[in-house]
Amino acid sequence: MFRKLTFTAAAVLAMTAVQVSAAEIETEIEDFAFSFEGPFGSFDQMQLQRGLQVYTEICASCHGLELVAFRTLHxxxxxxxxxxxxxxxxxxxxxxxQSLLGGEGDFRTATPADKFPGSALSNAPDLSLMAKARAGFHGPAGTGISQFVNGMGGAEYIASLLAGYAEEPECALEGEPMDGYYNVAFAPGGFPESCIDEHGHRMVPGSWIGMPQPLYGDDVEYADGHSTELDHVSQDVSAFLMWTAEPKMMARKQAGLTGVIFLTLLSVLLYLTNKRIWAPHKKKH
Ligand code: HEC
Known part of the structure; x- marks a missing residue:
């Protein structure tokens, strides 16, 4: 009886171990240095303007930003x-x-109080909060410490995703043709059987995503003359999406910093007060 029990326990353990390794998907997320990382970091206004341009000219044909009001761009x-x-x-x-034409509703030109439209393509997710929904770079062993030090990480993920399209690996060409496009940063997509080895491990990082490669480099012309290489354009639009997801990041950091300075000052004052209160008693010795 006892033997049987240990056996089942071992079997359960083995099964969960297999499940864990099967769920472990390797991706390639680059640790870009964004201006808004760290406790003193702030958004780079010019970068956000370039990112807005990339979003408008390229991403908006499929993706919406339905939580972002136009006035916030100011x-x-x-x-x-x-x-x-x-x-x-x-x-x-x-x-x-909806209020136009006596309740029937009609289209009109947008005003600053309106929000961006939703996604034009039904299977393209809204991007308003995407940079917070996706954690990017967790650091060694996924401790989250890197996120704490380097920022939310979602911007890293998006930039890596946009620059992460690659040629289909050999192993994929041997099996059934895949739907979608091979991307080394994308985890939840389809994956061909022919790229899984006999131990159940994936032989290549990433997976197949439904979004065709949107950026190739030189996709836009920047008025400020900034580089339009793929990496730069991807980082610009990712920084912009970090801002749409966390427009109050600067205010939050400032409040945090004020708090730290205040508490430091308070500790010094309390230390001095404490010394003063006890000084007469200490002298007696
Ligand atoms: C031709 C339409 C199209 C264009 C243009 C496009 N996307 Fe996508 N995007 C999609 C679709 C469809 C998906 C869903 C893919 C999936 O889940 O397999 C997607 C998914 C995404 C995701 C989510 C990935 C995830 O982790 O789930 C991000 C981020 C994204 N797109 C960013 C962008 C950015 C930034 C641009 C502009 C540079 C852009 N997309 C341009 C169609 C598009």
Whole structure:
């Protein structure tokens, strides 16, 4: 009886071990150095403006940003477009307004108070919060310490994803053709049997994603003359998406810093007070 029990326990253990190794998907996430990382980091306004341009010219044909209001493009700490430019940008969009035509609804030109439209392609996810939904670079053994030091990490993931398209590996060409596109940073996509070895391990990193490669480098022309290499364009749009997901990051960091300075000062004062209170008693010895 006891023997049988240990045997089942071992079997269960073995099974979970197999499951764990099967679920372990290797991806290649690069640790880019973004301006907003670290306790003193802040968004680079020019980078956010370039990212907005990339989003508008390329990503918006499929993806929405339905939680982001146009007026926030003018806010300090963000892309901070001049007000007239922000208004002109909003007017470039049409939104559906239910209150028009006596409740029937109709399209009208967007105003700063309106939000970006949702995704134009039904299977393309909305990108408003994507940079927070996806953690990028966890650091060694996924401790999360890197996230704490280097920022949220989602921007790293998105930049790596955009630059992570690669040629289909040999092993994939041997099996059934795959739906989608091979990407070394994407984990949850399809994966061909022919790339899994006899121990159940994946022979190549990443998986197959439904999004065709959106950026190749030189996709846009920047007014500020910044490089349009694939890595740079990917980082710009990722920084912009980090801002849409956490527009108040700067304010949060500042509040945190103020708190730390205040507490440091308070500790010094309390230390001195403490010394003073006990000084007469200490002298007696
Ligand atoms: C042709 C349409 C199309 C374009 C253009 C496009 N995407 Fe996508 N994107 C998709 C689809 C479809 C998916 C869902 C893929 C899947 O889940 O397999 C997706 C998924 C994503 C994801 C989520 C990946 C994940 O972890 O689930 C991100 C991030 C993303 N796109 C960013 C971008 C950015 C940034 C751009 C512009 C540079 C862009 N996309 C341009 C269609 C598009």
């Amino acid at each position: 806010q300090e700490g963000g892309p901070a477009l001049p007000e007239d430019q922000m208004r002109a940008y909003a007017e470039f969009y049409e939104v559906f307004d």
